[in-house]
Amino acid sequence: MRKDPAGGILKEIFCTKHPLPTIKVKLYAEVKNIVAFEAKNLEKVVIQPTPNCSRQPEWIRIAIRVEKPPNLKTCGYCYGIGRVAWKKWKRRFYCLVQVSQYAFAYLLYHNMPSLCAVTVRKSQEPTEFVQLDGFTIDYVPEPDPELYNQGGKYFFTAIREGDELKFATDDENERNLWVQALYRATGQAYKPVPPKQSVLASKTQGLQDKASKHGLDELIQADxxxxxxxxxxxxxxxxxxxxxxxxxxxxxxxxxxxxxxxxxxxxxxxxxxxxxxxxxxxxxxxxxxxxxxxxxxxxxxxxxxxxxxxxxxxxxxxxxxxxxxxxxxxxxxxxxxxxxxxxxxxxxxxxxxxxxxxxxxxxxxxxxxxxxxxxxxxxxxxxxxxxxxxxxxxxxxxxxxxxxxxxxKIEQRMGVDISPQQRIEDMIRITELCIDLLKENEEHHGE
Structure with missing residues (x-):
């Protein structure tokens, strides 16, 4: 997968040796059955490059606009975990939806595989949902030590009797938007107050001070x-x-x-x-x-x-x-x-x-x-x-x-008068040691 400097993404790279190829990008409406020629074609782009074109890759941009449903209050990616639903800490796409005049639900959507290169999903149902009745929303001033290393920096929580939901975002402003939206949805009496200074920011500042104290700033900023x-x-x-x-x-x-x-x-x-x-x-x-x-x-x-x-x-x-x-x-x-x-x-x-x-x-x-x-x-x-x-x-x-x-211990007795019998025994012992040495050399180092 390649990315252009402007942030667009080219998902496929097609290679051909044909001198006059035709490239067609079609936008289909997603259907459950197999894509056929008579399927609803929303839009089509046809490109006919030639070998005389520039050798630099030419990027194609497709402008997309999504109409926000009237009952959708907010949505986005969050890390979340709960006792009943979403039992694993994971980054998911959540939606806060107004079900009725006084009822709100927290919905989870999963990405679905496309049926062709570019598709428009006609409809998609949420995989899990939690009704927000009885929940109390609040900020979490200190990151959860067990979950912090698995993703997410800024935490908030939703608690009711018998259940607790923990969430985290990578951006502090995004957390504030989620907390305020959920606070309005639950209608709770207590208004969440954001921490005066984020603990994560203070920790980061402390690490920067330590780095400056030990002279690491010069190394970090060095050419x-x-x-x-x-x-x-x-x-x-x-x-x-x-x-x-x-x-x-x-x-x-x-x-x-x-x-x-x-x-x-x-x-x-x-x-x-x-x-x-x-x-x-x-x-x-x-x-x-x-x-x-x-x-x-x-x-x-x-x-x-x-x-x-x-x-x-x-x-x-x-x-x-x-x-x-x-x-x-x-x-x-x-x-x-x-x-x-x-x-x-x-x-x-x-x-x-x-x-x-x-x-x-x-x-x-x-x-x-x-x-x-x-x-x-x-x-x-x-x-x-x-x-x-x-x-x-x-x-x-x-x-x-x-x-x-x-x-x-032969040399220790060189100056001592010893009997011929003792000399013969010493020679026999040395001979046996030499034979053992030769056998070891042949066995372990002969090759």
């Missing part, structure tokens, strides 16, 4: 064009990551769908560059990994591949330029990432215990191979990858053997 959105976005993304990693459910660094929507919207609205976004995220993820948080290697791989493609001249997001600051920042992050990956591979038994998260070690090795590439096109020689992994595994073997010796 977005003059702000450093790259810096603000990096801070927003870092805080979002902090919040996400504090969740009781392990997220491995992945943002929630709501956070992704906010970050995407910020980038689209304030033109934050994709390379800046991902290189900032890489920096934050590495900081969290250094602090001991478990980060999904696939997430790091995705952001690194995006930045690497950008820096080496590709266009992953349709932008072919890269700033010097982004390039230098990426090189720093790349070196940090290489050190982190080598550390994780060296301590694979403790960074990926029992092979968890599943596939994380394999993803780390794949990411290391990507980091060792000079560019995004030429693959890294297999010998270079093997040499780096071999170096890491040699250090891992030394670390594992050192921990086994500490566990067996």
């Amino acid at each position: 977005p064009v003059q702000m450093a959105h790259d810096h603000l976005f990096a801070k927003l993304q870092s805080m979002a990551l902090d919040y996400r990693l504090n969740d009781p459910i392990c997220s491995l660094g992945w943002f929630s769908p709501g956070q992704v929507f906010v970050l995407d919207e910020y980038c689209a609205r304030y033109m934050v560059r994709g390379c800046h976004r991902h290189v900032s995220l890489l920096n934050d993820l590495l900081n969290k990994a250094d602090d001991g948080h478990l980060i999904e290697p696939t997430l790091i791989h995705y952001s690194f591949a995006f930045c690497a493609s950008h820096v080496h001249g590709n266009r992953p997001d349709g932008v072919g330029t890269v700033t010097l600051e982004e390039k230098e920042h990426f090189q720093e992050v790349k070196e940090r990432l290489k050190v982190l990956l080598e550390k994780q591979i060296t301590n694979f038994r403790y960074c990926f215990p029992f092979g968890r998260p599943e596939g994380a070690l394999k993803g780390t090795l794949s990411l290391l191979e990507r980091v060792l590439m000079k560019d995004v096109v030429s693959p890294v020689p297999p010998e270079e990858v093997r040499s780096v992994i071999k170096k890491c595994l040699e250090e891992a073997a030394l670390i594992n053997y050192t921990r086994i010796c500490n566990e067996a």
